[in-house]
Amino acid sequence: MLDDFMVRATLAGIGVAIAAAPLGCFVVWRRMAYFGEATAHAALLGISLSLMFEFSVFAGALFVSLIMATLVTFGQGRSLFLDTLLGVAGHTSMAAGLIIVSYISGVRIELMAYLIGDILAVSKTDVLLIWLGLGAVLLLLFWRWSALLLCTLNEDLAAASGLNPKRENFILTIALAVVVAVGIKVVGVLLIIALLIIPAASSRFLGSTPEKMAVFASLIGVASAILGFNASYVFDTPTGPSIVCVASLIFLLTLTFSSLTQQFQRKN
Amino acid sequence: MLIEVQSLNIQYGNKKVLENINLTVSSGEIVTIVGPNGSGKTTLFKAIIGSAPIASGKIIMSPSLKVGYVPQVLNVDLSLPLTAERFLNLVTNRNDRGALRAKQILGSEDYLSTQISNLSGGQLQRVLLARALLNDPDILLLDEATRGLDQPGSAAFYKKIEELRESSGCAVLMISHDLHVVMSASNRVICLNGHICCQGEPLSVASSPEYRDLFGSNIDGTFALYQHNQKENKSRINNSNA
Incomplete structure (x- = not known):
């Protein structure tokens, strides 16, 4: 079954979508979208290094994302312009990555695949890595869910309840680094943040609790992956961007639906 | 003794936020920390719940102390x-x-x-x-818990805290800006401004020169007003309950 590239691609898309959605909820709740984007951009440095020294692209991307995650966690509270520092670190890494790639012959054509993903080229190993990453992220989130929520609401309240907010934040950034690393094959460094925040944003008005919102986000993510994949097949469009566009369409639909029902409720 | 703070110093960078803080809270006590903005009240609270880095000194909590924390806001x-x-x-x-x-x-x-x-x-x-x-x-920590409540509202809130202390015996350590309401509800008042300016029973703190330096000379009027207000508030609350 895994010999069919269509099956592999679908499994890869679904895996990344399921992992990204609940994590994306935290990215939205905590307004970490910019951090996610800077981390994803920085991952390009890891990719270029892995191409140059011929080791796994996944490992390279994961390594650089983890460095970014560590920087942010331990830089928090120390610097007032963390946002700016993130921008500097993220985009410097990306620029350096692009320069390194230009030195490797024959890779320049491949670059597009890492920027917007190349889901049709995923190997069996890639699928395995994606599902391992998915499992790790879901386990991590499931284990720390309530603690992470409390830290999101009020770090002092979390500390008074015996939690260590710094540790919880670090767990979250590690999960984000993993999703960025496994998501690169599917939607690329430029679009992975979209797969995190768009399904989460679409499910905001569908659930009354954080848990329901996360479940709806996963469902919307999976639907976007499947529909986007099929759309790219039918219309012969690049797959990663097609998945993101389908997710955006779903976002528009839920937004319209929820504002209509709100107006309806107000009238009655 | 539930909480004992010994010669606590906290600084952020080169800025000393808290200097040589010594205080204790015993069971069943209501202790209020007052002080102007930026006097380190919230930092002291953070140190007690373990979320502010301590430069030197010690905070001793009685073993298996159960803490209830009421934050100022929820984000x-x-x-x-x-x-x-x-x-x-x-x-x-x-x-x-x-x-x-x-x-x-x-x-x-x-x-x-x-x-x-x-x-x-x-x-x-x-x-x-x-x-x-x-x-x-065993102890409730209230960080400006009446923010966003009007005067009768905060008076009712402090009354509830006092009832709670009576029925459960838990101690209360709170930060407050409502000088006049707080005074009557506390056993002890600690006046903070980076260091502890003065502490003791509400009336003696209110008449101390350090307290007047911090909160101005029209405190006399406020204090008188508060006692008057307090009665008024109580009757208002009783009326609304009736």
Whole structure:
């Protein structure tokens, strides 16, 4: 079954979508979208290094994302312009990555695949890595869910309840680094943040609790992956961007639906 | 002794925020920390709950001390759907006694399915206090808990705290800006401005020169006003209950 590239691609898309959605909820709740984007951009440095020294692209991307995650966690509270520092670190890494790639012959054509993903080229190993990453992220989130929520609401309240907010934040950034690393094959460094925040944003008005919102986000993510994949097949469009566009369409639909029902409720 | 702070110093970078703080809270006491903005009140609280880095000194908590913390605000982002009920169930070491106290504070359960962001100031207040009571704490820490309440509202709140202390015997350590309301409700007042300026019984603190230096010379009037107001508030509350 895994010999069919269509099956592999679908499994890869679904895996990344399921992992990204609940994590994306935290990215939205905590307004970490910019951090996610800077981390994803920085991952390009890891990719270029892995191409140059011929080791796994996944490992390279994961390594650089983890460095970014560590920087942010331990830089928090120390610097007032963390946002700016993130921008500097993220985009410097990306620029350096692009320069390194230009030195490797024959890779320049491949670059597009890492920027917007190349889901049709995923190997069996890639699928395995994606599902391992998915499992790790879901386990991590499931284990720390309530603690992470409390830290999101009020770090002092979390500390008074015996939690260590710094540790919880670090767990979250590690999960984000993993999703960025496994998501690169599917939607690329430029679009992975979209797969995190768009399904989460679409499910905001569908659930009354954080848990329901996360479940709806996963469902919307999976639907976007499947529909986007099929759309790219039918219309012969690049797959990663097609998945993101389908997710955006779903976002528009839920937004319209929820504002209509709100107006309806107000009238009655 | 529930909490003992010994020669505590805290600094952020080169800025000394707290200098040589010594204080104790014994069981059943209501201790209030007053001080101007930037005097280190919140930092002292953070140090006690373990979320501020200590430069030197010690904070000794009695073994297996159960703490209930009521924060100033909740940062519920508009993107986060959260009902009051779900919030109450987030990471607590609840016990039966605590659950009962929380229930008494909450009163009606009608608003538990409401989103936190849609609660009124008073309802949010009750939810935050109820959550702090779930583990039947030995000490309650209140960080400007009456922010967002009007004067009768905060008077009623402090009355509730006093009743709670009477029925459960838990100590209370609170930060407050409502000088006049707080004074009558406390056993001890600590006047903070980077260091402890003065501490003691409410009346003696209010008449001390250090306190007057911090809060101005028209304190006499305020203090008189407060006692007058307090009675007025009480009768108003009684009337509204009747």
